[in-house]
Amino acid sequence: MITLEDVKNNVEIQALIKASNQVLESMDYTEHGLRHAGYVSWTSAMILEKLGYDEHMQELAKIAGYVHDIGNVINRKAHGVSSGILLYNILKNMQMPYEDICTICSAVGNHEEEIGYVVNPISAALVIADKSDAHRTRVKRLTQGDVHDIVNYSIIKNIVLVDGEKKIISAKFYMDETSSVMDYLSIFLSRMIMSERAAQYLGCTFKLYINDVVINTPKKLSD
Ligand SMILES: [Fe+2]
Numbered sequence: 001m002i003t004l005e006d007v008k009n010n011v012e013i014q015a016l017i018k019a020s021n022q023v024l025e026s027m028d029y030t031e032h033g034l035r036h037a038g039y040v041s042w043t044s045a046m047i048l049e050k051l052g053y054d055e056h057m058q059e060l061a062k063i064a065g066y067v068h069d070i071g072n073v074i075n076r077k078a079h080g081v082s083s084g085i086l087l088y089n090i091l092k093n094m095q096m097p098y099e100d101i102c103t104i105c106s107a108v109g110n111h112e113e114e115i116g117y118v119v120n121p122i123s124a125a126l127v128i129a130d131k132s133d134a135h136r137t138r139v140k141r142l143t144q145g146d147v148h149d150i151v152n153y154s155i156i157k158n159i160v161l162v163d164g165e166k167k168i169i170s171a172k173f174y175m176d177e178t179s180s181v182m183d184y185l186s187i188f189l190s191r192m193i194m195s196e197r198a199a200q201y202l203g204c205t206f207k208l209y210i211n212d213v214v215i216n217t218p219k220k221l222s223d
């Protein structure tokens with residue numbers, strides 16, 4: 001089986017992650033390099049592990065999380081679609097089974113909130129992991145007046161917690177006073193709505209916390 005380690009050792013993928021990050025850096029976007037890839041990879045697999053998915057599914061989630069943003073090398077718009085198209089041949093050349101390639105490409109190609117749908121368990125885990133990665137370390141150059149920068153910079157801690165028994169997935173953000181919940185929602189609301197859908201796909205309730213206060217109205221409260 002192709003593993004995350006194999007993917008990490010693939011020079012094509014390493015070059016694509018690096019180049020994608022450079023494209024976004026030139027657009028003054030937040031960090032999308034190896035740190036983001038590693039966080040989304042680890043968190044996606046952790047979500048599936050806590051919900052009892054097998055090791056094969058966890059490994060596919062690790063891979064999808066690691067490579068989901070490589071399409072930014074082509075263009076920021078529809079970058080998930082570009083990622084999926086680029087990945088198909090790379091993973092085929094690595095001798096990954098076609099079924100697994102399709103699962104990963106569908107998940108990656110649907111991770112953007114503007115055009116994506118939750119299409120399989122890997123996709124659901126990837127959405128929750130990706131949308132939860134907001135943190136001050138992602139801000140490369142703090143631009144005053146840029147609400148994305150201001151909100152990200154104010155987040156001093158972010159964490160995803162999964163209660164496999166109660167079927168609750170919690171995304172927790174801790175912000176300092178340099179931004180506000182209103183600012184957060186003004187830019188991240190659609191991402192959190194997609195995360196709610198993703199949690200429901202996995203049979204779970206999604207709870208969004210900011211500074212330990214629940215912000216959303218969880219659809220299926222079980223506690
Ligand atoms: Fe993305």
Ligand SMILES: [Fe+2]
Pocket residue numbers: 036040068069130
């Ligand atoms: Fe991402």
